Amino acid sequence: MKRRDFMQMSGFGIGALMLPSVPVLGSIVSSEHLLEPGVDVAIKKKFADIALNAARGKGATYTDVRIGRYLQQYVFTREKQVQNIVNAESYGVGIRVIANGTWGFSATSDVTPEGIAKCAETAVAIAKANSKFQKEPVVLAPQKGVGEVTWKTPVKKNAFEIPPKEKIDLLMKVNARAMENGAGFVTSNLFFINEQKYFASSDGSYIDQDIHRIWPTFTVTAIDKAAGKFKTRDAISSPMGMGYEYLDGLASEKIAGPNGLVGYRNSYDMVEDAITAAKQAKEKLTTKSVLPGKYDLVLDPNHLGLTIHESVGHPTELDRVLGYEANYAGTSFATLDKWESKKFNYGSKNVNIVADRLQPHTLGAVGYDDEGVPAKEWNIIKDGILVNYQAIRDQAKIIGEKESHGCCYADNWDSVQFQRMPNISLKPGTEKRSVLDMIKGVEKGIYIIGRGSYSIDQQRYNFQFGGQVFYEIKKGEIVGMLDDVAYQSNTQEFWNSCSQLCDKDDYRTFGSFFDGKGQPSQVSAVSHGSATTRFDGVNVINTARKI
Structure with a gap:
């Protein structure tokens, strides 16, 4: 990056510092530039073929090409002020190959025939250099080419087409109403992302996708x-x-x-x-502070989604299980021996958790992953038993799978795609049950809404979770608000305490917009669905008390 570009991005991107881990990829542009059409799909195909042919000519036995245009718009406000609007675009090509049984990767922003051919040749050279240290050749799960296909997020209103003034007016109204009703301070933000991704592979796939995501928060x-x-x-x-x-x-x-x-x-x-x-x-x-002790917890989906993410989503990523991923947030307690036993009780019989990239409106919904594998659904935990992990093409054989699960992703064209979490969701109960029905059965409990602070160990086992709002339950009724609440448990103990679930009418999703993993770090977006769920006899602590 040139110094001029760095200074420009530092100035424009300062608003992103209002929230932790908010990535700004690419060059800062105008909001009008975000509406300009991308490269025609026919030209993308020509570019992809140049890369495929150049890599094959240098000895690659497999090649995939990702031509990506990544758009971002972030709007930051506080009380009556607009603090910043960030518009960013990143455009380039990433080429991954297998040569001599070894992976090689290279990327370029020089999206010309010459630049792409050179990039492909570099990827092959890197693979051959790496092969000197490769102990076993890479083996990919078979994937039949899908030909020329397209997939789009089914949006009714493209967020990038909405004028910035309309977005600012909404946030100013949010801030004003909050101040009128007791807030002393308020910050509000809008995040919009559009990934225009073209994937091609030597398997015979040419896939054009247009993916949209949105996150309003305050x-x-x-x-x-x-x-x-x-x-x-x-x-x-x-x-x-x-x-x-x-x-x-x-x-x-x-x-x-x-x-x-x-x-x-x-x-x-x-x-x-x-x-x-x-x-x-x-x-x-x-409000009164909570008295520590054992409580039955009634957890709203907007809260439970984070617990699912940390205690089920991450520990069932196969690279963490195998120890390949360790530096960023650790490995996993859910080791292969537990899966191989076919009887490891991850949770009670009420716990059925699926990985799913097909559910509409979710962050992980796509047509194909970044290896060209069609989106699908599969079981992770069935009737409380650990039955599977999350695996991509070069991992599938390790767990005896004949095909990839389709959960490979890279956050930008210049990032290497690797295993990322798909939507991981808890299936709702099959019996008709509302939140009120569930609360009526609780003698001593707490109803928790919203994501709060959390902590989990390096094997995703021992943890502590807080929330946004807490209500005390006594003899089947909510009697008032509580504060300073957090619960502590370990993953197996917690999920085995799951006693009741509301039905599909209460099912909702929580999402992580900037989920980090890998070194160099990448972010991805993933949803976690559930209905309101009850967990019995969970240890609750008071976060305000000094030990």
């Missing part, structure tokens, strides 16, 4: 100046694989809960949630 803070206290509440939103219709009510689907609490599915009323958040943050200033 944080409100209520202050008690006299007591010197403050409390916050984050948005109860979920990032989605949708267009701007997620925010305009066209797909409105609200789910009522106890005490008027509302969940959202396939739509999100950001203003309504901001008003509720401000009131709840203000109420938290005077």
Whole structure:
């Protein structure tokens, strides 16, 4: 990167520092530039063929090419101020090959016939150099070429076509309503991503995909100046694989809960949630602190999704299981011997967890992964037993699979694709049961909503999770709000305490928009679905008490 580009990106990207781990890829551009059409698909095919032919000519036995245009728009505000708008574009080609039984990869932003051919030749040279140290040849699970196909996120409104003023007006309204209802401070943000990806391989696939994601979020803070206290509440939103219709009510689907609490599915009323958040943050200033002990927990999907992500999603990634992935957040306790036994109780018989890239509107929904494998669904945990992992083409043989699971991904054209988490979701219960029905059966418990602070060990086993809002349950009724709540458990103990699930009418998704993995670090987006779920006898601590 040139110094001029670095200085420009540093200035424009400073708003991204408002949230942790917010990547800005590529060059800063205008919002109008984001609407310019990409390269015609016929030209992409010609470019791909140049790479395939050049790699084969240098001795590659397998080649795949990714021509990618990655667009981002982030909008940051605080109270009455727009802090920043970031528009970014990244465009280039990544070429991966197998030569002498070894992987090689190279990437270039020189998207010309000459630049692409040179890039392919470099990838082969790298593979051959690496082969001197390769102990066993790479073996790919077979994948039949799919020919020329396309796939698009089914958006009704392309978020990049919505004028920035309309987005700013929405966030200003969110901030204003939060302030009117008790917030002392409020920040609100919108994140939009569009991946225009073209994949081609020597297997005979030419796949053009147009993928959209959206994430609206905010944080409100209520202050008690006299007591010197403050409390916050984050948005109860979920990032989605949708267009701007997620925010305009066209797909409105609200789910009522106890005490008027509302969940959202396939739509999100950001203003309504901001008003509720401000009131709840203000109420938290005077609410009582939790008494530590054992409680039955009723966990809302917007909260449970993060627990699923950390305690099931990451530990069933096969590269973590094998120890290939260790430096970024550790390995996994769910080792191969547990899977091979076919009787490892990951959870109770109520726990059925699936990996799924087919569910509409989710962050992981695509037509094909970054190895050209069609999206699919498969079981991870069935009736509480660990039955499978997440595997890509060069891993499938390790667990006796005849084909890849289709969960390979790279976050940019210049990144190497590797195993990434697909949507990992807990199936809802089959018996008709609402949140109120579940609460009626709880003698002593806590109802938890929203994602809070969390911690988990390097094998994804011992953990602690907080939340946004907590309600005390006594003798089947909510009796008031609690604060300073977190629960501690280990993965196997926690999932074996799962006793009840609401049915499909309560099913919703939570999402991670910037999930990190790998070195060099990459981010991906993934959803986790569930209905409200009960866990019995979980240890709850008070996070405000000093030990």
